[in-house]
Amino acid sequence: MTVRAVRVHRHRAALLRPFVTAARRTEAVDYVVAEVELDGGAVGQGSAADAVAVTGQSAASITAALDGPGRRALTGASGTIAELSARISAALPQATSAAAALEVALHDAWARGHDAPLAALLGGSIAGAMENDMTISLEDPPAMAARARQARAAGTRILKVKLGRDIDEDRRRLHAVLEAAPDVRLRLDANQGWSPAEAIRIIGGLEAEDLPLDLVEQPVPAADVAGLAQVRAAVGVPIMADEAVWSREDALRLIDAGAADLLNIKLAKSGGIRPALAIADAAAEAGLTCMVGAMMEPRISITAAAHLAFSHRAITLIDLDPPAWFASPAPAGGYTEDGGMLRLLGGPGLGLDRLDAQVDPATHAPARHDPARHDPVPSDPPPEHPAP
Structure with a gap:
């Protein structure tokens, strides 16, 4: 072509x-x-x-x-x-x-x-459904409890909870969430916030409280692969690498170090569908499970991530709730979600309507970039993400 x-x-x-x-x-x-x-x-x-x-x-x-x-x-x-x-x-x-x-x-x-459908061409299937989570962002305990209650009322059974740097306040947040939604499972995201020793102490304490933890995501800095392995060896809850894995090479480094039970694949980190599949292949060869996650990204990105998730046997978890945060659902199509269960709608490609280049989906005003105009760009863009 x-x-x-x-x-x-x-x-x-x-x-x-x-x-x-x-x-x-x-x-x-x-x-x-x-x-x-x-x-x-x-x-x-x-x-x-x-x-x-x-x-x-x-x-x-x-x-x-x-x-x-x-x-x-x-x-x-x-x-x-x-x-x-x-x-x-x-x-x-x-x-x-x-x-x-x-x-x-x-x-x-x-x-x-x-x-x-893209997933079908990649060797997967659009049949069935995958269970999505809902992120509870970092607020005071009553606000997080209210968000948890709303999510559970909508049918969500898995909550991803962002943690801060004050473990005592984080415990209050977690207990408030569980009081509001006592039958949910929790995925905790530390966003590289702890040292290995802190992570072992904090996670161990949460395990001792018998909280319903499915996993803890990236508890230590991305570059500290040895520290991540130390945490994984010391705790019982599964440890997931996120910021530490951008490429197949990163995945192999984590696998060789025994540093993670799960890998979080994000298209924005890997650089696209094929590099993401290479990470999933590496995980499958090592017997690891993958999650397909996302940052605060629009529906086009999330639909692409969903097709990726439906395309590989090593991908069993998803964290694809960002469109639920957007005021505009545009563009239409791609997938549907009901009671926390995400299903692809089918249709050619991603199955999405085309997003008009001239109209902003939120304001219906002209878009901010004219596709016919080429902005000057540096001939050699500088590195834009940290080295592994």
């Missing part, structure tokens, strides 16, 4: 309520949409959110990467889907969010050209 054109446009979407972690507070999301048009006329879309605190990539740098090296690498290029995906990875080795947006758009167009 041959790529006829690459287009880029930006959007901004308000959240229904602030999303708060120990690292940041988000009230609206700026994001970039990449469009790929193939010679046969099929058009696919992918997206990437401004998430500087996590990926080091802003909407401006994502736009620059897509308008510059991304567009140059793909426009007019011919090859198989794997070959074109490799061109994107080579052109954007550090700008993983931008690479993911472009690579997902390419896969969406490819699958639309075959008139088939």
Whole structure:
């Protein structure tokens, strides 16, 4: 297949309520949409959110990467889907969010050209459902209890709880959540907040309280693989690596060190569908389980992540609740969720309606970027995420 054109446009979407972690507070999301048009006329879309605190990539740098090296690498290029995906990875080795947006758009167009759901072309199935969680962001205990009560009333049985740096306050938060929703399971996200010794002490204490813990996510800094292995060996609750795994090489490093029970795969970290599948392959070979997660990203990104989750046997968990936070559901389609169970709707590609380049889905005002205009970009974008 041959790529006829690459287009880029930006959007901004308000959240229904602030999303708060120990690292940041988000009230609206700026994001970039990449469009790929193939010679046969099929058009696919992918997206990437401004998430500087996590990926080091802003909407401006994502736009620059897509308008510059991304567009140059793909426009007019011919090859198989794997070959074109490799061109994107080579052109954007550090700008993983931008690479993911472009690579997902390419896969969406490819699958639309075959008139088939992406998950099916990747060897999976759109049948069945996967159980999603709901994130309870970092607030005071009564507010978190109210959010937990609302989520449970909507049918959600798994709550992901963001933790801060004050373990006593965190315990009050957790108990408030469980008092409000006593039959839920908990996934705890420490966001690299503890030293190995602190993590062992804190997790051990929570285990002693017999809390319904499914896992603890990235308790220590991403670079401290040995420390993560130390924590895993000392506690009973499964330990999941998140910020520590961006690539297949990272996955192999964690596996060799015995540092994690689970790996959290995010398209914005891996740089797209094919690099994400390579991580899942590594996990499967080692007998590990994977989760497909996301940051505060729009529906296009989340639908792509859902197709990834339905495509690989090693992926058994999902953390794909961000669209529930968005004030606008645009674009329509892709998947549905009821009672915490996520199902793909089918249809070609991602199964989504096309998001109009000229209209902001939240305000119906003109989008912030003209896809016909090429912004000047540096010829060699600087690294935008920390080295493993």
